[in-house]
Ligand SMILES: Nc1nc2c(ncn2[C@@H]2O[C@H](COP(=O)(O)OP(=O)(O)O)[C@@H](O)[C@H]2O)c(=O)[nH]1
């Protein structure tokens with residue numbers, strides 16, 4: 208549930224963008240962070256084939272290139288990008304509805320998409336998830352065993368480029384100890400909810416008149 212006091216009308220949800228290298232732990236972290244929370248997780252469209260265990264409609268909307276291009280034209284994407292030979296895009300509609308209802312929204316997207324979101328709205332909160340080292344990132348990718356060696360190398364090369372862009376983000380969360388990283392995500396979410404501009408003049412008036 209979104210936290211509300213009697214004085215605070217339902218506020219607009221937070222738009223939180225999580226970005227980080229392939230294999231850094233975004234999905235693992237997000238699932239632990241959002242457990243028991245009423246947060247809208249934006250399910251992306253992708254042309255990447257599903258990995259073992261991935262659930263269509265929950266992890267991704269898996270589509271072919273033709274359908275992806277149609278989607279860009281019809282549904283409209285908030286942002287889209289190409290990553291390691293596949294297309295990825297964020298459907299626009301569901302996000303606005305969730306934000307307007309007061310639900311926080313989480314996007315898990317790569318750097319180019321995060322920069323597009325930053326360009327299109329100043330309400331986005333950008334969080335970069337950082338690995339402790341490239342050797343640990345390699346270990347995690349190899350341990351996950353979802354990509355072949357050539358794909359792993361391609362993703363590690365992209366990771367180096369993405370890590371060097373971390374200063375374009377509002378926050379950097381180190382995902383070394385998973386429990387600590389989850390706590391950091393909760394701390395960012397709570398701090399952003401407490402920003403003074405999120406308390407409306409009406410709510411202030413409600414307090415002083417009470
Ligand atoms: N721009 C953009 N990137 C996305 C979207 N969905 C997923 N991604 C990113 O695309 C990259 C590759 O995702 P994926 O193939 O699932 O690999 P993973 O990062 O190893 O899980 C990751 O950085 C994702 O965060 C999207 O809708 N838009």
Ligand SMILES: Nc1ncnc2c1ncn2[C@@H]1O[C@H](COP(=O)(O)OP(=O)(O)O)[C@@H](O)[C@H]1O
Pocket residue numbers: 227228229230231232233234235236347348350351382383384385
């Ligand atoms: N803090 C961590 N320490 C060690 N391994 C981790 C940590 N976070 C995630 N992992 C593991 O790393 C691999 C990649 O995690 P995943 O969530 O799939 O990353 P991403 O979604 O960023 O590609 C998984 O096998 C996951 O269990």
